Amino acid sequence: QQQVKQSPQSLIVQKGGISIINCAYENTAFDYFPWYQQFPGKGPALLIAIRPDVSEKKEGRFTISFNKSAKQFSLHIMDSQPGDSATYFCAATRGSTLGRLYFGRGTQLTVWP
Amino acid sequence: GAGVSQSPSNKVTEKGKDVELRCDPISGHTALYWYRQSLGQGLEFLIYFQGNSAPDKSGLPSDRFSAERTGGSVSTLTIQRTQQEDSAVYLCASSLREAGSYEQYFGPGTRLTVT
Known part of the structure; x- marks a missing residue:
């Protein structure tokens, strides 16, 4: 069963626009929610992560919004650039114990110039 | 500093062969x-x-897959009697795992193709 569900599968945004990717999880024991960015032929790179004790975390143009009661979190990319075109994966884990990451299926983002 | 490294970057093997x-x-x-x-x-x-x-x-996924980690550092993933469905990119990640540190950092991966 898919522990983390991600949508949309693909996203096309114009340069300067806002890209929004959504994820939902089932296990309330999850306590760490990272986002990864992956370019073709490369491994996933950690982009930004959040813990459930905060509702939002911002790093530059990237913001995670977290809704604990709804068991949902999302990635917002402000002022999207062509260089942001990549596949984005959300993930979740029970950091204190299991360690393994449960990944969403990924969102392929294309930013048109 | 140096990140996670993986080798080989690409591996093509025949069905039934073992790979590391x-x-x-x-x-x-x-x-x-x-x-x-x-x-x-x-x-x-x-x-x-x-x-x-x-x-x-x-x-x-099956008993054909095994892995070991020697000296708490380098790890080897072994796939015996490879099948075509084993074709994939195999990614390794590492983490400090200190209290409150959960970040996992990935290597570039090994692309395995079973012919």
């Missing part, structure tokens, strides 16, 4: 993970090593 994939984690990282990335399957957990604890092998 290597991972060098970030120096000082105590936790090491193997994941598999297949088209349409996303990122799939395989195995997790943490210090001297028994590894979590719950993600290994």
Whole structure:
């Protein structure tokens, strides 16, 4: 069963626009929610992560919004650039114990110039 | 500093052959993970090593898959009697795993093609 569900599968945004990717999880024991960015032929790179004790975390143009009661979190990319075109994966884990990451299926983002 | 490295970057093998994939984690990282990335399957957990604890092998898809970690550092993932469905990118990640530190850093992966 898919522990983390991600949508949309693909996203096309114009340069300067806002890209929004959504994820939902089932296990309330999850306590760490990272986002990864992956370019073709490369491994996933950690982009930004959040813990459930905060509702939002911002790093530059990237913001995670977290809704604990709804068991949902999302990635917002402000002022999207062509260089942001990549596949984005959300993930979740029970950091204190299991360690393994449960990944969403990924969102392929294309930013048109 | 140096990141996670993996070798080889690409491996083509014939069905039925054994293969070994290597991972060098970030120096000082105590936790090491193997994941598999297949088209349409996303990122799939395989195995997790943490210090001297028994590894979590719950993600290994069959007994043809095994992994070891020597000296708490380098890890080798072995696939015996490879099948075409084993074709995928095999990713290694490492983590410091200190209190409150959960970040996992990935290597570039090994692309395995079974013909």
